[in-house]
Amino acid sequence: MNQLQITAFGDPSVLRLANVPDGEPAEGQVRVRIHYAGVNPIDAKTRAGLGWAAAQNKDKLPWTPGYDVAGIVEARGPGVCELAVGDRVCGMVGFPLSAGGYGESVVVGETELVKLERLDLAQGAALPLAGLTGWQGLFEHGELLAGQRVLILAAAGGVGHLAVQWACDAGAEVVALASPANHDFVLGLGAKAVLDYHAPDWPAQVGAVDLVLDLVGGESGKQALACVKPGGRLITVPTLTAEAIKAAGAERGIEVRGMLVHPDKPALARMVALLEQGGARIEIAHTFPLAEGALAHQAIEVGHTRGKLLLRMDGHA
Numbered sequence: 001m002n003q004l005q006i007t008a009f010g011d012p013s014v015l016r017l018a019n020v021p022d023g024e025p026a027e028g029q030v031r032v033r034i035h036y037a038g039v040n041p042i043d044a045k046t047r048a049g050l051g052w053a054a055a056q057n058k059d060k061l062p063w064t065p066g067y068d069v070a071g072i073v074e075a076r077g078p079g080v081c082e083l084a085v086g087d088r089v090c091g092m093v094g095f096p097l098s099a100g101g102y103g104e105s106v107v108v109g110e111t112e113l114v115k116l117e118r119l120d121l122a123q124g125a126a127l128p129l130a131g132l133t134g135w136q137g138l139f140e141h142g143e144l145l146a147g148q149r150v151l152i153l154a155a156a157g158g159v160g161h162l163a164v165q166w167a168c169d170a171g172a173e174v175v176a177l178a179s180p181a182n183h184d185f186v187l188g189l190g191a192k193a194v195l196d197y198h199a200p201d202w203p204a205q206v207g208a209v210d211l212v213l214d215l216v217g218g219e220s221g222k223q224a225l226a227c228v229k230p231g232g233r234l235i236t237v238p239t240l241t242a243e244a245i246k247a248a249g250a251e252r253g254i255e256v257r258g259m260l261v262h263p264d265k266p267a268l269a270r271m272v273a274l275l276e277q278g279g280a281r282i283e284i285a286h287t288f289p290l291a292e293g294a295l296a297h298q299a300i301e302v303g304h305t306r307g308k309l310l311l312r313m314d315g316h317a
């Protein structure tokens, strides 16, 4: 099977196609024939040698990026009880170390996968990491409740456009930040108001909120502290600037928490059900053939994707 590998950290050109044997599933594992893989900013950061996953993998290259996959179960190891050959599945796999989604097959534990009934495989590959990040940021770390007001930064992006919908579905009032070209898109997801983050006075325009979901970090995360009500909280998602924003929050007496998304099969199953029932939708900005993975990384690194980017394996339209 073909997969994209890196043998050294660097710019997107280090992503190279390699032909390797399919893996054999061991106890509790299945082999999935991947149709689509999701592209996330962490894939590009790790490829460039940044962050925790790069530090852990530096002596274990080659490494194949990709945590989000959707495809068909084609082989089962011993002890697999929930999944059958032929099942359509998606999941966040090998997080955060082994990854391996940018390829035509992957061997993973069945506990990492959720069965898809009606959701198409492209949507299934776009959902897991971004959907779980939004879900866990809002509900596990943010403890968001119905009737509360939440500010979501980068609301048109991969995590943001799903988080807007999860928060609206939970009965919260969503105020969002996006550039003007994305305002109608974000309002269409259910946000009550959308503001342009280029306006210097955006924190004053937002007013007071119970929770901020900061998907930008850096100076934007610090500026958003001005919107947090007494007793409220800011969840900062980009890990590289989390400590600086926590320190800025501590100076102002505002609770700031960082987070790292984690696999959560029940939450993923709930999000799949919501999508299958039409209660939410995923925007797919562009789908690249596997061989053009470097172009997908260039695109995610620009930082202005609306929704999600995907890789498509050969033979799957």
Ligand SMILES: NC(=O)c1ccc[n+]([C@@H]2O[C@H](COP(=O)([O-])OP(=O)(O)OC[C@H]3O[C@@H](n4cnc5c(N)ncnc54)[C@H](OP(=O)(O)O)[C@@H]3O)[C@@H](O)[C@H]2O)c1
Pocket: 040, 041, 042, 129, 130, 133, 153, 154, 155, 156, 157, 158, 159, 160, 177, 178, 179, 180, 182, 197, 215, 216, 220, 237, 238, 239, 259, 260, 261, 300, 303, 304, 305, 306, 307
């Ligand atoms: N800690 C974790 O476990 C974890 C998990 C997932 C993601 N992350 C991190 O969270 C961040 C968001 O991830 P993502 O997948 O949603 O990224 P993404 O899809 O690349 O986000 C793109 C969006 O960011 C918006 N944006 C860019 N600069 C902005 C700014 N200054 N203010 C407001 N919005 C801005 C863009 O909006 P416009 O086009 O409207 O300008 C675009 O819609 C990334 O840094 C990622 O690495 C962390």
